[in-house]
Amino acid sequence: MSNALKLVVPENVPFVDSEREFDFPAAAVFRAHCDPDVFRQWIGPRELATSIDQFDCRPGGSYRFVQQGNDGRQHPFRGVFHTVRENEFVLQTFEYEGYPDIVTLESATFEDLPGGRCRLTGRSVYPSVEARARYLADGMEAGIAAGYEQLDELLGVQARQ
Amino acid sequence: MSNALKLVVPENVPFVDSEREFDFPAAAVFRAHCDPDVFRQWIGPRELATSIDQFDCRPGGSYRFVQQGNDGRQHPFRGVFHTVRENEFVLQTFEYEGYPDIVTLESATFEDLPGGRCRLTGRSVYPSVEARARYLADGMEAGIAAGYEQLDELLGVQARQ
Numbered sequence: 001m002s003n004a005l006k007l008v009v010p011e012n013v014p015f016v017d018s019e020r021e022f023d024f025p026a027a028a029v030f031r032a033h034c035d036p037d038v039f040r041q042w043i044g045p046r047e048l049a050t051s052i053d054q055f056d057c058r059p060g061g062s063y064r065f066v067q068q069g070n071d072g073r074q075h076p077f078r079g080v081f082h083t084v085r086e087n088e089f090v091l092q093t094f095e096y097e098g099y100p101d102i103v104t105l106e107s108a109t110f111e112d113l114p115g116g117r118c119r120l121t122g123r124s125v126y127p128s129v130e131a132r133a134r135y136l137a138d139g140m141e142a143g144i145a146a147g148y149e150q151l152d153e154l155l156g157v158q159a160r161q
Numbered sequence: 162m163s164n165a166l167k168l169v170v171p172e173n174v175p176f177v178d179s180e181r182e183f184d185f186p187a188a189a190v191f192r193a194h195c196d197p198d199v200f201r202q203w204i205g206p207r208e209l210a211t212s213i214d215q216f217d218c219r220p221g222g223s224y225r226f227v228q229q230g231n232d233g234r235q236h237p238f239r240g241v242f243h244t245v246r247e248n249e250f251v252l253q254t255f256e257y258e259g260y261p262d263i264v265t266l267e268s269a270t271f272e273d274l275p276g277g278r279c280r281l282t283g284r285s286v287y288p289s290v291e292a293r294a295r296y297l298a299d300g301m302e303a304g305i306a307a308g309y310e311q312l313d314e315l316l317g318v319q320a321r322q
Binding site for chain 1: 288
């Protein structure tokens, strides 16, 4: 059974807080967020394939990736990394180019737990409650959950190699 | 009489919205935000002198500047530019290094008004209501207001040259 994604959506405050445990160390889960060759293999819903335009995971670095489904529609996302502390903390901007100028600030905290496990804690800060509602209506929660399940599978395969 | 700074601090929602008119065109006020040699001359309270470490005002560019008062204390600020549209819109991250990892997302919209005037509209999105309270308690409103008064003076001098 996979570890559950916990999402907290406080009323009237434009945040989404998330928590997810992994049966892998923080270093492995951090690398999966910062190494574009790993990131593209798990991010987002299963039906979308991800290609990386740019992914420079360091303070001041930029990223852009495009997700594409069987219908051929392209979904580009872009942002900049404000803070990157290896195996510990990432803070970045995030914009879906389909919603121009609706930019969120996303932080991810990676903490080791006993037994080679880790906890990933996230906060997304939206520029309005309406913007948050739009992302949630697009199936954001299911997309994140599916991504983390793919990440579990990917890290499991790597661990067995 | 100078144009007034209007600041809106909505209860329980971690935003600060601002509005300020200038008796100068949007292009001049935009340039004062994006050209480090102009920016350092007006930003912040009068008693602090600003030096620029880095200021690359383009999408994906980084900035860092340091403000210093007569007491010799240094106040460094840093961030990355997510979006820059000339004379129109800037969206950037903002961190006072004295409050590490408390990062805000700041947008500025520049609009021309009749008579060679313009309106600057800002939104700062804080990672928590507590973080916002800390900045406000530090005299943020007076600092912004004083900075814009210095900007009025600077643009007035430039216009007369």
